[in-house]
Each structure stands twice: as structure tokens, then as C-alpha cells.
Amino acid sequence: xxxxxxxxxxxxxxxxxxxxxxxxxxxxxxxxxxxxxxxxxxxxxxxxxxxxxxxxxxxxxxxxxxxxxxxxxxxxxxxxxxxxxxxxxxxxxxxxxxxxxxxxxxxxxxxxxxx
Amino acid sequence: xxxxxxxxxxxxxxxxxxxxxxxxxxxxxxxxxxxxxxxxxxxxxxxxxxxxxxxxxxxxxxxxxxxxxxxxxxxxxxxxxxxxxxxxxxxxxxxxxxxxxxxxxxxxx
Numbered sequence: 001x002x003x004x005x006x007x008x009x010x011x012x013x014x015x016x017x018x019x020x021x022x023x024x025x026x027x028x029x030x031x032x033x034x035x036x037x038x039x040x041x042x043x044x045x046x047x048x049x050x051x052x053x054x055x056x057x058x059x060x061x062x063x064x065x066x067x068x069x070x071x072x073x074x075x076x077x078x079x080x081x082x083x084x085x086x087x088x089x090x091x092x093x094x095x096x097x098x099x100x101x102x103x104x105x106x107x108x109x110x111x112x113x114x115x
Numbered sequence: 116x117x118x119x120x121x122x123x124x125x126x127x128x129x130x131x132x133x134x135x136x137x138x139x140x141x142x143x144x145x146x147x148x149x150x151x152x153x154x155x156x157x158x159x160x161x162x163x164x165x166x167x168x169x170x171x172x173x174x175x176x177x178x179x180x181x182x183x184x185x186x187x188x189x190x191x192x193x194x195x196x197x198x199x200x201x202x203x204x205x206x207x208x209x210x211x212x213x214x215x216x217x218x219x220x221x222x223x224x
Binding site: 091099 | 145146147149153157158159160161164206207208209210211212213214215216
């Protein structure tokens, strides 16, 4: 069964460093997302991406964050200058068709630890 | 975004049916009812969704009240692997999932 994959599974970085989190969505999906979950808290929406542009972003997704689909398979989240509060699980998701009739499929997540 | 209300936690024994309720009294006519779950240390996982009629798939059943102000996710025979946090989420035109705190389901052997 097709699945969303994410790498790395765990990333440790120092405050102020740039990180890139990578995702490979399901191959025929057209809509892509990033969510994050701080330990013990809710899953929070960050950004949605369709047709090579951001469709929607949350207040969390400020100028320090960017997303890119550099080729036909990868979808990346970049944090330019990490802060301690960016420590969280980051989940990538993809969807075949438009909401609300289609479901999202999530990856296993990347645990980002900022020290 | 339309709001849902779920119990914080529920318990079940293995191989028994589980009925997870969700109230959504402010649901609009175009809102679909989606259910996701999150197993420990994993990403959210789609379970089922519906609009008006009851729905069945290999994982669960979704029973939707006639007035659509509530719904129930039914796991027909709970297994230990079903222990997770279950989220009831309303979706209409928005593309994003808004997760609440969900219902933490414990399954006992």
C-alpha cells in the first residue's frame, strides 16, 4: 500500500541553524501539507501546498518557514533559523483530491530537537 | 471552523465493540465528518468520513444522526492495536485538518 515517507526520523540541531525536513508524498497525490505536534499538545496545521504554491498557512508559518517541491516526488519544509520552541514532531501529509471528500495520508513524522 | 466535542477518554476490553461519540451541534450543511486516529508515537491515520448516510469500511463504521448534530465511530471488535487518540473533525471547503484533543481510547486485554 502506498505511503507517505519522511526523513530523517530524528533531527537534532542547534538554535539558529537551518534545517530541512523531507517528505515523499504518495505519488499520484496533488495536495501536500505540513503539521507539527509539540510534545503533549495538539496536532497543528502549518501549511498546505497545491499546484506549486502555498494554498493556506497558519500563524505559526512565519518568514522562518518555507516549503518547496523541488522535483516530482519530494516535498520539503525548511526552517531558516531554528528556535528552541520549534522542537516538535513534524508530520507531512498528502491528499489525492480536493477536500472535503478526500482524506489525508500522514507520514510517520520527523522529531526535531533544537538545543 | 465548526467545533466538535468528544469525551476525553474511554475504555474498552479487547474484542468488544466500542462506540466513540462526537457532538457537532453547529455543523453546516456542507460539512463532512472525518475521523482520524493517532496511535502512540505515530502520525495521524485516516479512519473514515461521511456526510449524511452511515458509512462502513474495513476499519470502522460511522453512524451519523439524522439531524447531523452528532455522530458515532464504531469499532466492531476492539483490539490492542486500536488504542489511540481518536479525532472527530468537521471539514467543508477548508483544506486543513483542525485537530482537537480527541478521545483517548484504552483497550484492555
